[in-house]
Amino acid sequence: MASALTVLFLSCWLAGHSGAWEGREYPKPTVWVSPSRVVAVGGSVTIRCEGSYLGLEFVLPKAGHPNPQVQTVPDGTVAEFPIPSVGREDGGSYTCEYHSITDENRWSYVSDPIEIIVGDPSLPRPSISLSPTGVTAPGADVTSRCRGQSRDVRFFLHKAGDLNPPRHMDPAGDGAEFRIPTVGRQHGGSYGCSYRPRSEPFVSSQPSHPVQLVVAGEGLPHPCCPVGGEWLGAGPGGSPSAHGGFRFVSFCRKRNLSETQQVGRPEDPDGFGAVFPISTVHQENDGSYSCSYHSRSEPFAVSSPSDPVQLVVRDPSLPRPSISLSPTGVTAPGADVTIRCQGQPRDVRFFLHKAGDLNPPRHMDPAGDGAEFRIPTVGRQHGGSYGCSYRPRSEPFVSSQPSHPVQLVVAEPSYPKPSISLNPSGGVSLGGAVAVWCRGQHQGMRFVLNKEGRRFQTVDPKGLEAVFPISNVSREDRGRYNCSYHSRSGSAAASSPSDPVELVVTDPSLPRPSISLSPTGVTAPGANVTIRCQGQRRDVRFFLHKAGDLNPPRHMDPAGDGAEFRIPTVGRQHGGSYGCSYRPRSEPFVSSQPSDPVQLVVAAAPPGHQDFTYANIARLALSAMVLLIMGLILAEACYSRSREVP
Template structure:
């Protein structure tokens, strides 16, 4: 066998995350081959499957098809699968797994045994973020399918830049980067050996300030709140281990905080007063009093009303309250005076959720619902609040019931590949709808349970069938659904045929 016999690792990385409340551990197995086994022509090649927990049962997969499980006499942390020389019968895409009392754990990383040269590329990725800024140590992770190789990192257009890392007991190497640029990595089996193909390029940007976090209201806090109610706001940063700050306008707030992971914080506001009906932002910084703060998050607004002001009037245009799907519906909220903040309220299951907010110059606010569908069916009302002390709020208007009949827009399913899928590769299908904040489901024709599902804030999602084999051949459709605040489910898309090469 050639010393350049190729092993390629494709890793769906899910790092264990240390939190303030729990330690999340990736329990999937690791799979690798030893680089030294490639130095001897015709050498017997083994794949080592290493478990996180002691086990007596390991299983190897080849080209998406499970092989006969191996039962050990006593518990162990690894098992070596003897493959022999790299010939047609042993070439392929491999994964492994192990069992516990709770059943089989998830599949390991992917190792490709090809027997071809040159060495295939490793996978280069950012460990945290794809940018650098003052005080931040940005790292790149280069992953290969062999243990005991030398990794090399290069910067495009910079012949002087070369970082080298030995990995005698690992399949990966971590590199720190301090300059913006386009980076790629490669590896070699020994000092005199040829380099592998380079990885795909990863671009590192330099930012003058940390990018903004995301601030959201917890579900209960997105209602019209009464004075004395609590509220919780969640601030999520793009990296972990930072300091957070909540602001109301330009005022920095000192409030109770909690966290479940080092990239987010929960701000708890207790016993809100009418003056707390305001716009809030959050920001973060790296640890240190002198470190600069990030850009501010997009604002989140709390709405409080004591119901003491006269109720406004709400009307709809068109007046018919059963519009056709896809039309524009306008809701006008009228108050008896100017200088107030209007809130359109959507009522579901006894809860009054703030839909949108306006501050017009006059006494009337014009709210628009574009391309309405059955998703918009609900009871609507409106309120208004003072923007200056004493910050009183109105009683709600009379309800307007909006009912949109007809099915939800049918999504479209597109395969992100051409021809037949290579056994052992992933098959990615993009489901495109018209409704955001829904769960997308991929279903095989004739089966009731989804093959995979994914929630998405955007009206589309990439649904992945991992490590396909002949058993995945068939027709697939997708749909989208929501369970809250009002349950709905779309029709199925037109089907897409999945063919697996060789089946």
């Protein structure tokens, strides 16, 4: 009977306390957002919820939405709720709770809420200003004014490093004023503002560019400028990431689009300098950085910030621009040079970089899809390697990758231009071998072979000659080459370029042309001869070659499928072996194989026959001149003798 009463009593007690045991029993979880609770449209974000036990099922409710996300974690304590492509509808207030997998009646308390704010790049960025500006004396009143272009919005004031919710205010007109009375050291920092449409309270504009509220600290001198910074680029996998760092004096703060925050700890806190490494750079690391310092005993007595340095992150998804020089090749001192940078996107700003130049790059707004940087009156100091990049106006610290470099080489008057030749000189077939020879007049020089105005190869010869071999000639090797040389210690000053030489590649797939003489047979001196070249293709140019002639071959555009080369008044010097070839107009340095040769045989003049070839005419003219001079000498002698006779 007693046992039955005991069971009845326990049953009643359990029933009376079922609300506590089946309700909130576990500690509330911790919830956080990675990488940031403010994320742009199309970006990715992950909400993480951490419990206190294993074997839990996590529930992620969103305020105003009836269907929460659920995730079971049997072997861990953390659940991840990723949002791979954030939309405006993903903004809102989230909480997290969990319960035991084995007992769904045992729940945790609800976590603190966390908000996801969706940044919409189509909303114009607001502006922010401080009054008064500059370093603020303790006790002064400061007003931060935020101004935008949209109506019916709410403005938010952010302070970097402040974990409290940002202050907000409905605007008066198109702006809002946030007053900070009686400023103290605790108010110093970097401020920015943003706004959210009232109809979409979790959609935000991009934050304004930051402003620094610096509260003067007595006895703290202005810090040195950053000793160095690195231009950081995109890392593996196409995501903007890289390794690098900054060396500042004491204390580094990031003046980013929305906040100012301490980005690292000094590696040498006992010295006068500090290094703040950024092991893996991401897009959010871009921005303008400055440094300041404070006494460890008085953390709010902050010096004024140093001059800023910019961290620009390269985005590999932005197409690489192109760059060109005008004029190309080696430039004469005093000439004007224009460097043109061209890209595909609009609404960008172009930047011109010179290798080794520590000054900020020149920048220019484009005219259309490109920008032109003019260098008037070029001197030796302008020589060097140049490249360009561009940055979207909406993201001033995000850059394209730089263009491939171009060399601005300034001619050195004391360096005579070199000579250039091909070996073999009569062209080369596809797959064959050829060498470009370049000869200068100074020892210890570096020779540069240029093709179509761009650097092709570089050689450091032991003597005066440099050889540039091309072992397996392809169609890409065809073209016009020249060479120059410069001191091995630097390439800013060089010789003027050599005269150009053309590398013509013979393509055996092009049908061989035919050649004929008219009249045929032995040709009498003084006759007119026509050499006809005929092929099977249209839109080509024919070339007439004479064996042993070092002059460039004559060329002619055909009438139909052939071309006629006329040789008027044939003389002995015209005799020889002739052949012809053709080149497609679309590929002016690709040639057919030459035709089979024909022989132009000029008959010898018979005895007493007047040969009025060019050589004989020259001989007759010389003889007549000699006779005239002798006649003048005899006449002068006779005249002098007649004057001596009494």
